[in-house]
Amino acid sequence: MSDNNVLKIEKLHAWYGESHVLQGIGIRVGQGELVTLLGRNGAGKTTTMKCIMGLVAHRTGSIVIDGVETIALPSRKIARIGLGYVPEERGIYSSMNVRENLLLPPVIAEGGMKLEEIFELFPNLRARLDSQGTKLSGGEQQMLAIARVLRTGAKILLLDEPTEGLAPVIIEQIHGLIQRLKARGFTIILVEQNFRFATTLADRHYIVEQGAIVDEFDNAELLRDEQRVLRYLGV
Numbered sequence: 001m002s003d004n005n006v007l008k009i010e011k012l013h014a015w016y017g018e019s020h021v022l023q024g025i026g027i028r029v030g031q032g033e034l035v036t037l038l039g040r041n042g043a044g045k046t047t048t049m050k051c052i053m054g055l056v057a058h059r060t061g062s063i064v065i066d067g068v069e070t071i072a073l074p075s076r077k078i079a080r081i082g083l084g085y086v087p088e089e090r091g092i093y094s095s096m097n098v099r100e101n102l103l104l105p106p107v108i109a110e111g112g113m114k115l116e117e118i119f120e121l122f123p124n125l126r127a128r129l130d131s132q133g134t135k136l137s138g139g140e141q142q143m144l145a146i147a148r149v150l151r152t153g154a155k156i157l158l159l160d161e162p163t164e165g166l167a168p169v170i171i172e173q174i175h176g177l178i179q180r181l182k183a184r185g186f187t188i189i190l191v192e193q194n195f196r197f198a199t200t201l202a203d204r205h206y207i208v209e210q211g212a213i214v215d216e217f218d219n220a221e222l223l224r225d226e227q228r229v230l231r232y233l234g235v
């Protein structure tokens, strides 16, 4: 595993103003792996994702992506290494229609999905191309947010709580979609509160507590000792 890490984080610290939120995060993710960050609210999962993407101004330590040290790089340069971030709030522009939202971010890397390919993965979006962002359901917004980063050519996907607030049938669809992306070789870091969703997709899991990694499991190990993990999550 150590040879093919596409992402390696060491001693990552981050601050919001005076508040020292991340206190030495260490994570590694192999090529094509799906890794989750699990933990209670406020543990620092979203902040870790934002640091990877260069969106937290005050951060120190090391984040090496595809062999490039990115800790001091601005977000747009980090994106060009092949990262795509889908934030929890999804970031769909309500004044724009689906087509405009899809075409908004620049293509950053070769091999970005063409619209036809995107519609194969997201059949619903084709019919909704001219719909305003505001008219979309939560599930459609989530699909659009993921489709948008696939078009840019990102190969490492950061998905922050993609199932948040969605109905079970839509969660199933997103589950199937993430499975297909994994099968296509995308490397994925997933923040997820839905334990079943996480454990039926992931290869490995990190437990985040008070801005640090306190435990690590591969998926089989976690399924053998669910109670230990559920205790961390306060479930």
Ligand code: ATP
Pocket: 016, 019, 021, 039, 040, 041, 042, 043, 044, 045, 046, 047, 048
């Ligand atoms: P959640 O599931 O609730 O989003 P999380 O594990 O993703 O939890 P973070 O959002 O990373 O946690 O938050 C970590 C800590 O940083 C929390 O104490 C939170 O209140 C604080 N925090 C998050 N964003 C900001 C901000 N913009 N300014 C100040 N403090 C923040």
